[in-house]
Amino acid sequence: MLQIIITPSDKYSMAEMAQMAIEAGAQWLQLRVPEMSDEELRESSADIITLCRESGTMLTIEDRVDMARELGLHGVFLHAGENSPLKVREELGAEAVIGTMTGSPDSAMAMERADIDYVALPGEFSEASEFIGTIRSAGSQIPVVAYRPYSSLGKEEIATIMAQGFSGICGGASVFNSDNPVAAIEEALANLLNKR
Numbered sequence: 001m002l003q004i005i006i007t008p009s010d011k012y013s014m015a016e017m018a019q020m021a022i023e024a025g026a027q028w029l030q031l032r033v034p035e036m037s038d039e040e041l042r043e044s045s046a047d048i049i050t051l052c053r054e055s056g057t058m059l060t061i062e063d064r065v066d067m068a069r070e071l072g073l074h075g076v077f078l079h080a081g082e083n084s085p086l087k088v089r090e091e092l093g094a095e096a097v098i099g100t101m102t103g104s105p106d107s108a109m110a111m112e113r114a115d116i117d118y119v120a121l122p123g124e125f126s127e128a129s130e131f132i133g134t135i136r137s138a139g140s141q142i143p144v145v146a147y148r149p150y151s152s153l154g155k156e157e158i159a160t161i162m163a164q165g166f167s168g169i170c171g172g173a174s175v176f177n178s179d180n181p182v183a184a185i186e187e188a189l190a191n192l193l194n195k196r
Helices: 014-023 038-055 065-071 085-092 103-114 128-137 155-163 175-179 181-194
Strands: 002-006 028-031 058-062 076-077 097-101 118-122 142-149 170-172
Touching: 002 014, 002 128, 002 175, 002 181, 014 028, 014 038, 014 181, 028 038, 038 058, 038 065, 058 065, 058 097, 058 175, 065 076, 076 103, 085 097, 103 118, 103 128, 128 142, 142 155, 175 181
Parallel strands: 002 028, 002 170, 028 058, 058 076, 076 097, 097 118, 118 142, 142 170
Antiparallel strands: none
16 A cells, blocks of 8 residues: 655645645545644645545545545544544544554554554654564454654665554655656555555
């Protein structure tokens, strides 16, 4: 799985970034808008929501549970300590896609038992292989995602991440700084498929 981060930029509007990501074949976009007011988010997400609905692309948002519900998004990704994943599951219902940051194998396995869809490890997490090996040895199949919001998603980086046992990557906001974001995302998707 590859989740492409869409976050405000001086170069493109968020709708333009979403269009390029969808054109490149991305099937999951994640809004990262911590500084944006609710009203600004309503305005800037309207076109993105339409694009995602028309293309069948999943659209989630980081931490903004109320806005995920109001805007009818597919779900939410929760940073550690921001919201209780269990409470969010109750609020958003069984259909919502919910991911959460975690730091311990026990927490990851607890999230699986609580019907959380995936867990993520932050970029600075240095023992990913051991973490993933521990939960797999315990019988857990919860997807573990490498959370790299500003990663360039180059071939070597993807190979390194996937070799650690991750199920996917959430990142790529910096691909929109490249000369050809569509080609950069296409290449990242191709490299990810080759590492599975």
